[in-house]
Amino acid sequence: MPLRWRATLFFVLALGAAVWQSCKKDAPEPGEPGIDLRGIAYDPKPYAVVKPDHFPQVPIPADNPLTIDGVQLGRRLFYDPILSGDSTQSCASCHLPQGSFTDNLAVSVGIDGIAGRRSAMSLLNIAYATNGLFWDGRSPNLEDQALRPVEDPIEMHNTWTNVVAKLKVHPTYPGLFRKAFGIQNTNEMTKELAAKAIAQFERILISSGTSKFDQYLQGNKDILDDDELDGKLMYFEEGGPVGLPDAQCFHCHGGLTLTGNQYFNNGLTEAATLNDFPDKGLGGFNGKMNDNGKFRSPTLRNIALTAPYMHDGRFQTLEQVIDHYSSHGKNSPNKDPLIPQVGYPIPGTSPLQYTELSANHKKALVKFLHTLTDTTFVNNPDIQNPFF
Amino acid sequence: MKRFLFPSLFFALLALSACEDKSPSAPASDLTITFKALYDGKPLEKYKLYGYSTYQVDFSRFNAFMANITLLNGTQELTLSDIEWVDFTPDSAPTDTAVDVSIVLKNVPDGNYTGIRLGYGVPPSLNAKQPKDFAPAHPLSRENEFWLGWGSYIFNKIEGRVDLNNNGVFDGGLIYHCGSDAVYREYMFDLPISVKPGAAEIVVEFDLKKLFVLNGAWLDLSNPYNHITSNDVNDVVIATKLMDNFGNATTVKQ
Numbered sequence: 034m035p036l037r038w039r040a041t042l043f044f045v046l047a048l049g050a051a052v053w054q055s056c057k058k059d060a061p062e063p064g065e066p067g068i069d070l071r072g073i074a075y076d077p078k079p080y081a082v083v084k085p086d087h088f089p090q091v092p093i094p095a096d097n098p099l100t101i102d103g104v105q106l107g108r109r110l111f112y113d114p115i116l117s118g119d120s121t122q123s124c125a126s127c128h129l130p131q132g133s134f135t136d137n138l139a140v141s142v143g144i145d146g147i148a149g150r151r152s153a154m155s156l157l158n159i160a161y162a163t164n165g166l167f168w169d170g171r172s173p174n175l176e177d178q179a180l181r182p183v184e185d186p187i188e189m190h191n192t193w194t195n196v197v198a199k200l201k202v203h204p205t206y207p208g209l210f211r212k213a214f215g216i217q218n219t220n221e222m223t224k225e226l227a228a229k230a231i232a233q234f235e236r237i238l239i240s241s242g243t244s245k246f247d248q249y250l251q252g253n254k255d256i257l258d259d260d261e262l263d264g265k266l267m268y269f270e271e272g273g274p275v276g277l278p279d280a281q282c283f284h285c286h287g288g289l290t291l292t293g294n295q296y297f298n299n300g301l302t303e304a305a306t307l308n309d310f311p312d313k314g315l316g317g318f319n320g321k322m323n324d325n326g327k328f329r330s331p332t333l334r335n336i337a338l339t340a341p342y343m344h345d346g347r348f349q350t351l352e353q354v355i356d357h358y359s360s361h362g363k364n365s366p367n368k369d370p371l372i373p374q375v376g377y378p379i380p381g382t383s384p385l386q387y388t389e390l391s392a393n394h395k396k397a398l399v400k401f402l403h404t405l406t407d408t409t410f411v412n413n414p415d416i417q418n419p420f421f
Numbered sequence: 422m423k424r425f426l427f428p429s430l431f432f433a434l435l436a437l438s439a440c441e442d443k444s445p446s447a448p449a450s451d452l453t454i455t456f457k458a459l460y461d462g463k464p465l466e467k468y469k470l471y472g473y474s475t476y477q478v479d480f481s482r483f484n485a486f487m488a489n490i491t492l493l494n495g496t497q498e499l500t501l502s503d504i505e506w507v508d509f510t511p512d513s514a515p516t517d518t519a520v521d522v523s524i525v526l527k528n529v530p531d532g533n534y535t536g537i538r539l540g541y542g543v544p545p546s547l548n549a550k551q552p553k554d555f556a557p558a559h560p561l562s563r564e565n566e567f568w569l570g571w572g573s574y575i576f577n578k579i580e581g582r583v584d585l586n587n588n589g590v591f592d593g594g595l596i597y598h599c600g601s602d603a604v605y606r607e608y609m610f611d612l613p614i615s616v617k618p619g620a621a622e623i624v625v626e627f628d629l630k631k632l633f634v635l636n637g638a639w640l641d642l643s644n645p646y647n648h649i650t651s652n653d654v655n656d657v658v659i660a661t662k663l664m665d666n667f668g669n670a671t672t673v674k675q
Contacts (some may be wrong), residue, residue, distance in 0.1 A: 370594020
């Protein structure tokens, strides 16, 4: 090929490349220079988590320490519908402060109007949940959990590629990522950093320590009335000496956060075999048949604010929940052995049977559960929607 | 002159370095203690039916606090750990077989020891504290192992079910959650223990079958009141029996 023709071909190719380049959409592509953020100050300051004195120390992972800017970024992301495919739903759509970070629905509904199969869990004291997240424990930590709803087709139905592309060209988020994580360029904005920020915000969702029960624990022994005190004694298996039945609650809902963070079959489903659970729960995740039908025990703090109850929202009221346990649940091969042991043992029965709880005992338990309500927490201005 | 200055300085520094007080530290190695859960000499399996007296039981949970782990050498003692939590049946286990739990104790002086002492539960000085008193990674920060109503850690949890008629239908649960200062126990095990580089491991086995045989007789689970421990007075009696028998249910090997 003569030199003149080769030069012409090179010119045409170069021109074509330039035209193609100019036609690309605005969002930066991998390898593009992005926006330099180094002009924005990066001055991370530790965020001091506020917790009641009688609560355990809050576990914070070494690779995601809480900073003031990290928590603020996480709070914005948590409440921002930019995460969903049609920009209509945020994390807070299913986790509202007034519901103690639930949506008060039996099962949550995604952006396409499709109902999920499980109820949104409360995020109260979620920082202490170190034995798996979701009802089936499929997520090991908050950083992993925060990634999942965005790409779930029946939840936010989006892709993180889309989300990150939108965040990169957003007028505010690049600077917030810079302040939170010290990135130098918008190209360093990732889904992992977004999830870290959301996890930081979720770790500050700690009880205020002002519920009636907390005041009782801190020495105000007169704050519970007689019914509430009876309920507390039954809950914590302390009632025997004063003639109260055992409600067995604390075995699964124990500790200060009132959840063992463990997985149980609490007798919700009649199942002849371990394969007969319509929702296999933990077993559906880990593949162990003996874990079929087991679900994570949620915190009972603020339980009066989180109706309906159970993983599928089948019970509308706390009274219905207590009725379920009082009747010792439905039978299945791996029903937790404590479920049939609610109530008074019936002497002379073999195998030993237990009475149902009386109406007064049920009422006392419900009244005790209401002492766990922490309105200071749900009204805490630091955890509300920052866009209002 | 310069030709001699540098070598002289070099040798002076070398000599100075050799004169530093470097008292040799005693040789030490890492000691691994591996805890194992057994039933009748074989690894415990969750939900497996085991023969128990004339009937059957299964187990779904077994965990325990172990305290004051101390190597013995005649009258000398070397406490290696104040407290450990061993969970043989974590939800995250890949199968239903109980997992072995290993702890690595750093810088244990090499030598020959004559035995080991183990504490079962949480000793009173630590049991007086609460999860809030410990950093998140500490074994005693585990708030779901603390019994609020009792003001005590739950020293161990053994859970399962009883099939009294051998017909595959469970007739009740086994719920042994032992706790309170009164039932904390320590047991000594005499055996030669050698700590030296590359071979420092001790195996501690708990056999649940042995645990439930008290003075040669099975704990009678046909009596439903023997199914559970709590803070009820009668239940503390059962907890005491089990904690008294934990030493007999333990085998230590190297």
